[in-house]
Amino acid sequence: MEKVKEGKKHGILDWIEKVGNKIPHPFMLFFFLSVFIILLSWGLNYLGVEVVDPVKNEVVKVKNLLSSEGINFLLQNTIKNFTGFSPLGLVLVMTLGIGLAEHVGLVSAFMRNTILNSSPKVITFMIMLIGICGNIASDAAIVVVPVISAFIFCSLGKHPLAGIAVGYAATTAGFSANLIVAGTDALLAGISTEAMKIVNPNITVSVVDNWYFMGVSTFLLAIVGTFVTEKIIEPRLGKYTGKKIIEREEVNEVERKALKKAGAYVGIYILFLAAIVYPKNSFLRNPTTGSLLNSPLLSAIIPLLLILFLIGGITYGRGVGKIKNTSDIPKYMTMGIKDMSSYIVLVFMIGQFIAYFNWSKLGFVLAVEGADLLKGLNLRGIPLFIMFILLSAFINLFIGSGSAKWALLAPIFIPMFYMLGYNPALTQMLYRIGDSTTNVISPLFPYMPIVLGLAQEYEEDSGVGTVISLMLPYTIAMLIMWITLAIVWIYLGIPLGPGAPIDI
Numbered sequence: 070m071e072k073v074k075e076g077k078k079h080g081i082l083d084w085i086e087k088v089g090n091k092i093p094h095p096f097m098l099f100f101f102l103s104v105f106i107i108l109l110s111w112g113l114n115y116l117g118v119e120v121v122d123p124v125k126n127e128v129v130k131v132k133n134l135l136s137s138e139g140i141n142f143l144l145q146n147t148i149k150n151f152t153g154f155s156p157l158g159l160v161l162v163m164t165l166g167i168g169l170a171e172h173v174g175l176v177s178a179f180m181r182n183t184i185l186n187s188s189p190k191v192i193t194f195m196i197m198l199i200g201i202c203g204n205i206a207s208d209a210a211i212v213v214v215p216v217i218s219a220f221i222f223c224s225l226g227k228h229p230l231a232g233i234a235v236g237y238a239a240t241t242a243g244f245s246a247n248l249i250v251a252g253t254d255a256l257l258a259g260i261s262t263e264a265m266k267i268v269n270p271n272i273t274v275s276v277v278d279n280w281y282f283m284g285v286s287t288f289l290l291a292i293v294g295t296f297v298t299e300k301i302i303e304p305r306l307g308k309y310t311g312k313k314i315i316e317r318e319e320v321n322e323v324e325r326k327a328l329k330k331a332g333a334y335v336g337i338y339i340l341f342l343a344a345i346v347y348p349k350n351s352f353l354r355n356p357t358t359g360s361l362l363n364s365p366l367l368s369a370i371i372p373l374l375l376i377l378f379l380i381g382g383i384t385y386g387r388g389v390g391k392i393k394n395t396s397d398i399p400k401y402m403t404m405g406i407k408d409m410s411s412y413i414v415l416v417f418m419i420g421q422f423i424a425y426f427n428w429s430k431l432g433f434v435l436a437v438e439g440a441d442l443l444k445g446l447n448l449r450g451i452p453l454f455i456m457f458i459l460l461s462a463f464i465n466l467f468i469g470s471g472s473a474k475w476a477l478l479a480p481i482f483i484p485m486f487y488m489l490g491y492n493p494a495l496t497q498m499l500y501r502i503g504d505s506t507t508n509v510i511s512p513l514f515p516y517m518p519i520v521l522g523l524a525q526e527y528e529e530d531s532g533v534g535t536v537i538s539l540m541l542p543y544t545i546a547m548l549i550m551w552i553t554l555a556i557v558w559i560y561l562g563i564p565l566g567p568g569a570p571i572d573i
Contacts, residue, residue, distance in 0.1 A: 095521060095533055098512075099418040103425055107134040107143075110429035120437040123481045129437075132429045142428055147421065154420035157413075160519055161406065162371050163212045166378025168405010169398065173386035176220055178328055182320045192221060193235055193298050197291035200239025201246050204253060209370050210240040211516045215523060223313070228306040229527040230539060235298045237520050238543040241508040243294070245501035246286040250276050253501075254283075257475055261497045264479035268487050278494035278569035279501065282558060286551060293550045294543060301542045311527050327388025331381045338380050342373065412522035419518055426513070432468045433477070439464055440481045449489060451556055454499050457482060458552055461503025466511045475500060487573065494569040495559070502555060506548040509540035 093101065114133035122129050133139050151157075170176050196218045203210025215236035222232025245253060254276040261274035320328070345351055346366055349359045353366040361367065386392030386401070426432055443460050461478065468474050478500060486496040508514050512533065524531035564570050 095518065096415050096418050098533065099415075099422045103418070103422045106422065106425045106429060106431065107139075110134045110139070110425075110431065113431070113434075118434060120434050120441075122433075123437065123440070123477070129430055129433055131431060131434055134425060134429055139428075143425070146424060150420040150424040151417045154416050154423070154515070157416050157420075159209065159371055160212055160412065161409065162375055163209070163378075164405045164409050165402045166375040166382065167213070167216060168408060169401040170378050170382035170385070171220075172401045172404045173382050173391045174324070174389060175328075175331060175382050175385040176217070177224070178320055178324045178385070182325065182328055192225065194291055194295045196221070196232075196235050197239045197243070197294040197298075198287065200236055201243035201287050201290055202248055203240050204244050204247055204251050209374060211237070212519060213374070214240045215520060219523060219527065223309065223527070226309075228303060228309040229311070229313070230309075230524055230531070230535075231298055231303045231306055233520060233523055233527075234302050234539045234543070235294060237509055237516075238294050238297075238540065238547070239291070241514070241516065242506050242540075242543050242547050243287070243290040244508060245505040246283045246290055248284050248287050250280060254279065257497055257501070260475050260479050261483060261493050264483040265487070265493050267480060268484045272487075272493065272573075274493050274497060275566070275569070278492075278566040279498045280566040281563070281569075282498055282555075282565045283501075285558075286554060289550060289554055290547055293546050297542050297546050302539060309527070312529075313527050323389055327385045330388050331385040334384045335377060335381045338377060408526065409522065411525065412518055415518045415522065419515075423513060423515070426467075435467055436464045436474065436477050440478060444481070444485065451559070453489075454555065454559070455552060457496075458499050458503040458548075458555070461500050462507045462548065463503075465504050465507045467513060474504060490572050492565070492570055492573055494565045495571055498565055499555065502548070502551045506544050506551065510537050510544050512537075 110131055111133050113131040114136075117130070119128050119130040121127070134143060167176075196214065200210060200214045200218075203214055215233045218236035219229040219232040222235075223229040247253075258274045258276045258278065262272075265272045265274065346353050346361070353364060353369075354361060355364045366373075382401070383392060383398060386397070392398060392401070439460050443456055446456065448456055461474070464474055464478075468477075475497075479496075482500075483493045483496050487493060511517065517536065521531065521533065521536050524535060528535070558565075559571055562571055
């Protein structure tokens with residue numbers, strides 16, 4: 070019997086979900102897509118499709134996966150494509166800590182003790198704000214925030230898929246924005262500076278050149294995400310009737326004491342880390358600059374978060390009697406990993422698909438051809454800016470790495486915009502808008518299977534269509550409002566950051 074959704078009807082989104090969920094199981098979907106990529110690479114290679122690398126000025130041809138070299142790649146790299154899939158280790162390591170904290174009851178007790186009496190509107194906005202700023206921890210926030218926000222929404226009697234959606238939108242569609250300077254700023258600024266050497270080696274792009282704009286963007290996107298969640302996503306989903314329910318009962322005295330003790334130990338751990346990081350010559354700071362940007366601290370954020378969750382989970386578990394001896398610790402960690410078993414299976418096929426796509430150079434060719442098309446349109450001013458954002462957003466559907474895309478596009482568009490009188494910081498800012506907003510609807514984004522697996526924990530029949538239909542309103546709303554902010558900002562001539570005007 071077909072399940073009837075109790076929420077409001079949203080024609081196009083319901084149609085997207087229905088059609089999307091008729092697509093084969095994601096594992097089989099990526100299997101068929103992998104076969105398609107193999108055949109496409111053969112066909113385009115046979116036709117001699119090639120582009121010129123704008124950075125190295127070398128000819129890049131589509132590589133044939135059915136050639137002897139390609140077949141050797143397919144066979145010899147199967148295991149590496151799986152184990153080398155970058156989010157896999159991150160997700161499994163975080164699951165060890167979060168899974169233990171969840172199964173001993175720490176997460177549920179913490180939320181019942183601190184969150185259930187809060188205003189849902191404030192909760193949604195705070196998840197958006199914290200998630201957007203979470204990129205200071207790089208990709209770790211994409212794993213942690215949707216899990217916790219799903220718990221929070223479920224605890225409040227709201228639909229957990231809406232919690233997953235708002236957490237994923239905040240950490241992923243809003244990835245480039247932040248209230249503070251993050252590693253993304255340093256990474257992109259370095260590429261932008263190198264691109265400027267093509268036309269003017271005396272101009273550099275600083276890590277703070279987009280700071281003002283991205284700071285304002287953080288609040289704008291948090292507001293937009295809250296509006297989309299409350300006015301579109303939650304009404305559409307309706308009441309949650311799934312099997313996974315987080316009880317709303319009051320925290321009892323035993324749980325309260327265990328929470329206090331766990332909080333104390335976690336607090337001591339955080340203070341210990343702060344004491345180590347504080348000295349300018351700390352081994353957790355950047356050894357060259359003494360900054361926290363590009364530092365060992367941020368590189369090690371995943372194991373440090375794992376320790377935090379283990380300290381809290383083990384302390385709480387002992388306090389409530391769920392952890393009686395050391396053998397109970399791996400038991401609860403194993404339960405967390407079992408919850409991720411479907412994700413691990415899915416990652417095997419996704420890892421192959423992404424590796425085939427990258428090796429064949431199809432994404433590279435697509436990006437260069439798109440850039441050439443935009444240059445050929447000979448646009449200027451606002452129309453040029455909008456088209457560049459849309460191009461970046463489109464390419465982002467196929468090439469997940471923000472730095473890889475910028476390394477490709479910056480040498481083309483930074484000199485081009487500079488010749489028109491625009492600061493390279495403006496070009497970089499426009500790119501960041503497109504690079505963020507379409508992450509959440511890209512099947513190639515490495516963290517899409519995490520969100521799908523998480524959604525299936527609450528709604529077993531969730532599929533790719535479910536996720537895309539949930540996330541599409543965020544992409545559209547955030548892209549429109551972010552472009553609008555950029556147009557107003559440029560029109561008013563407000564500096565993008567300290568000493569970073571719009572024009573040269």
